[in-house]
Amino acid sequence: MNLKKEINKSWETITGILSNRKYFFIALGTFVIIFSLLYYFMVATVAKNSLKTALMMSGVNYVYATFLLILILSFLFGIYFSIVLFKFSLSMSMGKQGFAGSIGSLVGAFGVGCPTCGAFLFSLIGAPLALMYLPFKGIELQILGILILLLSIHFIGKSINSQCLIKR
Secondary structure (H helix, E strand, O other): OOHHHHHHHHHHHHHHHHHHHHHHHHHHHHHHHHHHHHHHHHHHHHHOOOOHHHHHHHHHHHHHHHHHHHHHHHHHHHHHHHHHHHHHHOOOHHHHHHHHHHHHHHHHOOOEEEOOOEEEHHOOOOOHHHHHHOOOOOOOHHHHHHHHHHHHHHHHHHHHHHHHOOOO
């Protein structure tokens, strides 16, 4: 089967899962929680938790790009979490797809923060200024996290699709 057909089948499976109200609201709730946390991490290291200060220190383009990327990352993680719960509800083991999605979320979260003040998660492991040494100040980590999440969502959708039919 070619890649385009596989992606379309995975997309149909995922939209079928999310058409169920339970999984839709799980995805929506997860999105809101993760976005709130990542937004807080973005401004937590800035004086008085001010978005205005973050804009002045990091620049408008950087803050807007980071805001857009954490929005996408949160959205994808909401979908990922919802379909993983669906897969668990079918009493299947999570396997490689679950691990990869978790890694994607973690990698993306490491890219959130002010590069001069230090990202929140990097400061937890003793490297608060690590984002300053990256060429795009952490945006590349967020994009990598998004790509890993997209692949994980595709592979989970593919594995669910190969094992059952989603009722619409």
